Amino acid sequence: MMAEKPIHEVIADEDFARRRAEAREKLDAIDPARQGHGDDRFRRDWFHAVYALAEGDAAKVPWGNLSPHPHLAGWLANTRLDGMRALDIASGLGDNAAALAGQGAEVTGFDLVAAAVDWARQRFPHIAFHTADLFAAPPEWAERFDFVNEIYTLQALPAELLPQARAALAGFLKPGGQLLVIARARDEDQAIDGPPWPLTRADLLAFESCGLLLETLEDIPPGATPNRHWRAHFRKA
Numbered sequence: 001m002m003a004e005k006p007i008h009e010v011i012a013d014e015d016f017a018r019r020r021a022e023a024r025e026k027l028d029a030i031d032p033a034r035q036g037h038g039d040d041r042f043r044r045d046w047f048h049a050v051y052a053l054a055e056g057d058a059a060k061v062p063w064g065n066l067s068p069h070p071h072l073a074g075w076l077a078n079t080r081l082d083g084m085r086a087l088d089i090a091s092g093l094g095d096n097a098a099a100l101a102g103q104g105a106e107v108t109g110f111d112l113v114a115a116a117v118d119w120a121r122q123r124f125p126h127i128a129f130h131t132a133d134l135f136a137a138p139p140e141w142a143e144r145f146d147f148v149n150e151i152y153t154l155q156a157l158p159a160e161l162l163p164q165a166r167a168a169l170a171g172f173l174k175p176g177g178q179l180l181v182i183a184r185a186r187d188e189d190q191a192i193d194g195p196p197w198p199l200t201r202a203d204l205l206a207f208e209s210c211g212l213l214l215e216t217l218e219d220i221p222p223g224a225t226p227n228r229h230w231r232a233h234f235r236k237a
């Protein structure tokens with residue numbers, strides 16, 4: 001595994017960029033977009049393949065930036081989570097979960113892929129990472145969390161799975177609990193060729209039918225990241 005470095009040094013690292021480009025080529029050869037969007041088993045196998053092909057090299061994981069998402073870091077800069085129980089959805093290499101813990105939360109992270117969970121545990125031994133499926137999560141997580149953080153999982157799902165995913169996310173929250181969603185953004189009429197499938201405003205507003213109230217919805221232009229993003233903050237009624 002490569003040494004930890006600040007993100008600006010990582011992305012400026014030509015060797016990291018070259019290894020990422022090589023990995024993309026291999027992954028493109030098994031791109032689920034070419035295999036049919038509706039095949040959920042293939043989609044799951046693809047995530048397992050990403051971590052297996054990476055062999056412990058973060059440069060070979062497309063989202064393996066070795067730092068929290070910039071829009072999460074920006075949001076947390078003014079927010080403490082002391083005393084809160086937080087859940088990081090599909091935690092990948094664990095950086096977002098670690099950022100939540102850095103603001104005082106007691107954090108649980110989970111991912112579908114055991115190899116990702118082992119990797120995150122190695123990097124952040126103070127955080128409880130579990131292998132679990134968003135669509136079959138442990139029943140004891142129902143209404144257990146004060147704060148749920150979701151980054152880039154919804155956009156990795158075909159549209160037909162979004163209602164079930166939204167219900168699962170809302171179900172983890174205690175009454176009064178908060179959900180933060182960060183995702184790539186698109187307009188309704190914008191053609192997409194996913195995955196990923198950037199979300200529309202309506203995709204986010206639909207959380208209101210799961211008992212969540214929208215507190216803020218930011219439409220963030222490219223800048224801190226190369227793409228337009230949503231950052232949505234909800235509270236459970």
Ligand SMILES: C[S@@+](CC[C@H](N)C(=O)[O-])C[C@H]1O[C@@H](n2cnc3c(N)ncnc32)[C@H](O)[C@@H]1O
Binds near residue numbers: 089092093116132151
């Ligand atoms: C695009 S990555 C984002 C990872 C992390 N949230 C981040 O922002 O770095 C999507 C992650 O979702 C995980 N995943 C996919 N389907 C899942 C499911 N049904 N339940 C839990 N995790 C899932 C994948 O293994 C992968 O780590």
